Amino acid sequence: MADSTGVAPDDRFCDLVMKGGITSGVVYPPAICALAEKYRFKNIGGTSAGAIAAVVTAAAEFQRRRTGSMQGFKLLADLPRTLADKEGGRTTKLLRLFQPDRPGKRLFRILVGSLNAKGTIRRLLKIVLGCILSYWLGSLASIGASVLIWKFHSVLAALLILFLSLPLFVGVFIYFDFTRGIVGNNYGLCKGMTTKRKDGPALTDWLHQLIQDAAGLPMNEPLTFGHLWKAPGFPPAWLALSDEEKKTARSIDLQMFTTNLTHGRPYILPHVEPTARLFFAETELRDYLPESVADWFVDRAHQYTDERPYKDGDPPTSTAVYQNKFGDTETLLEIPNATDFPVLLAARMSLSFPVLFAAVPLWAIDYEHPRTERKFQRCWFSDGGISSNFPMHLFDGLLPNWPTFGIQLEPALPGFKPDPETQKNMLFLPHTYGQGIADRWDRFDEKTSKAGKMGGFLGSIFGTMQNWNDNMLSRMPGVRDRVVRVRLLDDEGGMNLNMEEGLILNIAGRGKEAARRLIRRFAENAHTDTDGTPSDHSSPAEEVMGKEAASRTWPGWDFQRFVRLDVLLRTLADKAPGLRRALTAQVRHNTPYGDLIKRAGVEAAPGHLNAFDPNQEKALAALAHELAHAATTFETVAAGYPNEPIPNPELRVRPSL
Numbered sequence: 321m322a323d324s325t326g327v328a329p330d331d332r333f334c335d336l337v338m339k340g341g342i343t344s345g346v347v348y349p350p351a352i353c354a355l356a357e358k359y360r361f362k363n364i365g366g367t368s369a370g371a372i373a374a375v376v377t378a379a380a381e382f383q384r385r386r387t388g389s390m391q392g393f394k395l396l397a398d399l400p401r402t403l404a405d406k407e408g409g410r411t412t413k414l415l416r417l418f419q420p421d422r423p424g425k426r427l428f429r430i431l432v433g434s435l436n437a438k439g440t441i442r443r444l445l446k447i448v449l450g451c452i453l454s455y456w457l458g459s460l461a462s463i464g465a466s467v468l469i470w471k472f473h474s475v476l477a478a479l480l481i482l483f484l485s486l487p488l489f490v491g492v493f494i495y496f497d498f499t500r501g502i503v504g505n506n507y508g509l510c511k512g513m514t515t516k517r518k519d520g521p522a523l524t525d526w527l528h529q530l531i532q533d534a535a536g537l538p539m540n541e542p543l544t545f546g547h548l549w550k551a552p553g554f555p556p557a558w559l560a561l562s563d564e565e566k567k568t569a570r571s572i573d574l575q576m577f578t579t580n581l582t583h584g585r586p587y588i589l590p591h592v593e594p595t596a597r598l599f600f601a602e603t604e605l606r607d608y609l610p611e612s613v614a615d616w617f618v619d620r621a622h623q624y625t626d627e628r629p630y631k632d633g634d635p636p637t638s639t640a641v642y643q644n645k646f647g648d649t650e651t652l653l654e655i656p657n658a659t660d661f662p663v664l665l666a667a668r669m670s671l672s673f674p675v676l677f678a679a680v681p682l683w684a685i686d687y688e689h690p691r692t693e694r695k696f697q698r699c700w701f702s703d704g705g706i707s708s709n710f711p712m713h714l715f716d717g718l719l720p721n722w723p724t725f726g727i728q729l730e731p732a733l734p735g736f737k738p739d740p741e742t743q744k745n746m747l748f749l750p751h752t753y754g755q756g757i758a759d760r761w762d763r764f765d766e767k768t769s770k771a772g773k774m775g776g777f778l779g780s781i782f783g784t785m786q787n788w789n790d791n792m793l794s795r796m797p798g799v800r801d802r803v804v805r806v807r808l809l810d811d812e813g814g815m816n817l818n819m820e821e822g823l824i825l826n827i828a829g830r831g832k833e834a835a836r837r838l839i840r841r842f843a844e845n846a847h848t849d850t851d852g853t854p855s856d857h858s859s860p861a862e863e864v865m866g867k868e869a870a871s872r873t874w875p876g877w878d879f880q881r882f883v884r885l886d887v888l889l890r891t892l893a894d895k896a897p898g899l900r901r902a903l904t905a906q907v908r909h910n911t912p913y914g915d916l917i918k919r920a921g922v923e924a925a926p927g928h929l930n931a932f933d934p935n936q937e938k939a940l941a942a943l944a945h946e947l948a949h950a951a952t953t954f955e956t957v958a959a960g961y962p963n964e965p966i967p968n969p970e971l972r973v974r975p976s977l
Contacts, residue, residue, distance in 0.1 A: 327357070331556035334359035334842075335715045335724035336377065340368025340705035342673055343414060344729045344813030346824050347806050347831035348373035349399040351727060354835035356380070356393050358843040360553065362722065363573040363715040367704040371576040371670035372527060375663045378574040379534035379543055385553040385571065392534035400828035404821035407520075415818045418676070419522040423501030424509030426454040427494075431509075431676075435816055441771055451490050458489035507700065508678030511607055512668060523671075528610050528664050540612045545590045545666075546659030548572040559721065574663060575714055576670040577704030581679065582697070586707030588714075589666035590658035593976075599624065599652040599683040599696065603644040608680060613662050620660040621653035634685060635694045642683075642696075652683055652696055670704040677703075710790040712799055718888050723842050723880060726803035727834060728794065729813060734763060746830055748805040749837045751876075753883070756800030757966060760791060797965045798884040801876075802842075804834040841876035886963060891971035893958035896951045903948035917941050 334355065338348055352373065355361075361381040366374030376399075380392025403414040410416070420428035430450035434443050452459045462485040470478030502508065512524035521529065528542070535543045554571040555561050561569060576589045583596075591598060600621070606614045626634040640652040655661065669680045679700040686697045712726045736745035750756040762783060764776025794803055812819070812827050819827075874882070903913055916925075921937035924930050932940065 328359050330360065330553060331558060332359055332843075333362040333554075333556075333722040335363035335722070336361060336365070336374075337710070337712050337714055337724065337726045338366040338370030338373050339710040339727065339729045340366070340370045340671075340703070341709075341729050341813050342369050342676075342815055343817055343819065344808065344827075345369035345373050346400050346403060346414075346819075346827050347729065347808075347813070347834070348727060349376075349396040350828050350832035351835035352377050352380075353393050353397045354832055354839065355725070356384075356390070358839050359722075360385070361572065362554065363575070363724070365575045365577075365711055365714040366670070367577045367709050367711060368671050368673060370710075371667045371704065374574060374576060375527075375667040376530055376534050378548055378572055378663065379531045381572055382543065382548055382551050383534060383536040385551040387536060389536065391536065395530065395534050400824050401821075404819075404824040406821070410519075411818060412821065412824070413520070414824065416516075416519040417521075417523040417526055418510055418817055419513075419515045419519060420509045421505050421511055421515055421678075423497065423505045427497055427502070428509045429454050432817060435818055441769060444771065451494065452486070455490045455493040458493045459486065462486040462489045502675065506678035506681060507675065507702075508672070509676055511678045513608065513610075524608065524664070524668055525610055527667065528613060531664055539610075540616075542613045542616050542662040542664055544659060545574065545661050545663060546657075548574055548663070549659065573715070574666075576666050577708050577711055578666075578669040578672070578680075578701050579704055579706040580699050581702050581706075582699040583684075586704065587701070588976075589669060590661050591655070592658050596684065598655045598699070599640070600655060601642040601644060601650060601652055601681070601683065603646070603650060604642075604681050608668060608678075609662075609665060613664055616660075616662060617656060617665065618653070620656035622656070624652060624654055633687075633691055633694070635696065639695055655682070669701045672702045674702055674706070706786060708790060709787055710794065712790070712793055712803065719884055720881065723802055723877060725838050725842075726794075726799075727831070728803050728805045730760065730805055730807055731763075732807040732809050734766065746807045747834055747837065748807070749803075749834075749841060750801045751841065753797070753801075753879075756803075757795055759795070795967060796887070796969060797967075798880065798887045801883065802838075802880060804838055806830055806834050842880070883965075887965050887969050889958070889961065890963045890965050891969050892954060893961075893963065895971055896955040896958065900948060900951040900955055903944060903951065913944055914941065917944065 336352070336355065338345075348370070361377055364374045364378050364381070366372070376392075376396060380390075380396055383389050383392040403412065403417075405413045407413070415432070418428075430447055433450040434446040462482060465485050466478045466482040469481045505511070510522070512522055514520075514522040514525050516522075520526070529539070531543050532539050532541075535547070537543055537547075549570040549572065551571040555566065555569055578587050578589055579585075580587050587593075587596075600617075602614075602618050605617065609617065624637055624640040626637055641649050642652055644650055665680075671677065672679050679702045681698050681700060683696050684699050685694055687694060689695065710726065710728060712724070715724050732746060748756075762776070762780045764780050765773060767773050767776055793799055808814070808827070812823060816823075901907070906912065917937060917940050919925070920928070920940070921932045921934065925932075
């Protein structure tokens with residue numbers, strides 16, 4: 321247990337996963353600081369705005385592990401007030417972090433002007449007004465044409481020309497801003513670098529300073545994944561790791577999602593997949609990074625060779641070239657090893673919110689072409705939330721040694737207002753087995769206006785495509801009970817870049833209360849912790865079965881560990897019969913596995929370079945035999961265990977990301 325000073329024991333760990341949401345990240349700093357008083361952070365994950373919180377948490381934990389200083393967490397604690405600060409009566413620091421590049425200035429002005437509008441109609445009106453004012457040249461041309469028509473014809477004709485020509489002229493300017501300006505700016509309004517010196521640093525420059533200060537490192541030594549992996553304080557004495565496991569153990573494991581739109585799949589950063597090598601053009605990348613970080617990245621990059629992993633399958637070295645924006649030819653470089661990869665760039669790749677932030681260009685080899693025609697192609701990396709906005713599965717093993725907490729952001733329930741003191745109705749953490757099972761609702765059909773309903777319908781389509789996997793996972797037993805759900809009103813978080821100070825601090829207070837509930841439930845082993853919120857997402861079927869009452873007496877961490885065991889046993893029990901039949905039965909039209917193993921001792925098996933030697937063949941045969949025996953035994957014993965997790969889990973094999 322932590323003592324009364326709030327200093328976490330050296331060997332008590334937790335993992336933390338944070339959801340994305342642009343400005344919703346102001347929820348996280350107070351929650352992180354409260355958890356840091358009870359736990360050391362081992363694995364930290366996030367997406368989009370959650371990636372910002374994750375990377376600064378990792379930096380603060382690194383400084384604590386290395387020097388014992390809590391200075392990094394103090395910086396995090398001050399972050400909501402920093403973001404709410406208005407220097408000289410101007411906009412908040414939060415809004416000043418978003419600085420558009422020249423091609424996106426007019427569109428960004430329209431976006432910001434419409435953010436605080438209440439209701440769909442008002443928002444549309446503000447967008448229309450913003451278009452007229454931002455594209456004043458097109459507006460003047462339309463008005464001028466209307467005046468001429470009025471002078472030589474009639475008022476009615478002039479009004480008709482105005483209503484027809486205004487959207488046409490303004491629309492032409494908007495079209496060119498999107499197709500030439502935004503596309504030319506790598507599909508975004510902002511690259512994240514400082515463009516308005518009077519407004520202070522933009523997001524990437526500011527985040528670099530924050531990371532370095534939180535980590536206690538100089539600006540010219542950017543925090544890397546290698547720094548985190550080699551930090552002192554892990555493994556603890558009680559964790560029985562083999563010598564081989566100790567060599568590869570990561571002391572602080574930071575992971576973030578990004579989305580490779582060109583490949584149509586998520587990537588987890590740091591990127592360590594040897595069959596998907598990534599390269600970069602120095603001129604392109606320098607547009608996204610502070611000079612010291614870019615220098616570090618380039619200095620530790622690798623020259624391309626066609627020797628690995630597919631000798632004679634990769635394009636020749638002479639093709640690893642790129643013509644930059646200055647018309648010069650430069651050589652593509654392979655990204656540094658993960659140990660030298662700056663966490664700043666990983667965070668920037670994860671938070672590339674579509675259109676608001678420019679996508680990050682990296683390069684890869686296009687293997688879809690025949691061997692002799694393979695070449696390097698640019699890949700566009702955008703927001704990690706496109707693929708997984710709340711990746712609770714990031715650090716899950718079959719059974720946990722310490723808790724993995726999740727902080728989920730979701731819309732507030734209709735009709736419930738927050739209490740600033742207790743945050744009643746605005747937080748939810750399950751405290752019995754049946755809570756958290758029910759589906760979440762997107763209540764777009766309850767909007768009052770037709771335009772709002774249509775906008776909500778379209779938004780729900782995108783939200784379902786984006787979040788269905790995360791939503792399904794968060795209902796799982798063993799997952800739902802460790803996720804605290806923070807509810808936000810329409811004007812809180814999300815795309816609300818210009819929130820006022822009171823709103824920012826109120827959201828931050830909600831984050832602190834979220835951490836308090838996790839601590840009560842898991843660190844202090846409280847049996848229950850509820851605010852009396854009417855909607856607890858319980859399943860009526862669960863209550864009838866009596867599982868609600870039965871689970872009320874279990875302390876949180878014991879509850880979590882037993883449920884995870886229960887779920888694991890059920891998934892294995894479901895797979896055992898099929899595994900037993902495949903390994904032991906004589907299935908028609910199939911070569912027995914024993915014969916396949918013998919053949920692998922004669923000629924190289926698929927996925928192997930050489931045939932097995934006698935010892936390897938013997939070991940494989942023994943493994944298959946033990947697996948068949950274990951499946952048979954497991955199937956027999958499982959028949960007597962009344963194991964019915966709700967909803968029913970399943971175990972599947974898929975590629976690592």
